[in-house]
Amino acid sequence: MNNTDFLEYLKNEFHQYHQIPTQETQARREKKQFISGLMTASRFFGISYDALQVIVEEEQRKGAPPFASLDDKLIVPTYIRQQTAQQQSNK
Numbered sequence: 001m002n003n004t005d006f007l008e009y010l011k012n013e014f015h016q017y018h019q020i021p022t023q024e025t026q027a028r029r030e031k032k033q034f035i036s037g038l039m040t041a042s043r044f045f046g047i048s049y050d051a052l053q054v055i056v057e058e059e060q061r062k063g064a065p066p067f068a069s070l071d072d073k074l075i076v077p078t079y080i081r082q083q084t085a086q087q088q089s090n091k
Contacts, residue, residue: 006045010042
């Protein structure tokens, strides 16, 4: 699997996560853990933090409410949340 395929797979997993109803806490928790593992593994593939940030920002632009709950906020690594918050405050 090359980096492009991996990033597409990660995007798909984010999309699937946001499609899970908030009432299904166990399913959301499991998907969140899986995505967290994928983001950690992405470093093994040499994927940059910037590339991961692009995926998170794309999900936000698509209208997915990434921070609807604390669990949703925690799925995004801290370094990306902080950079995204700084960029939004600079606009």
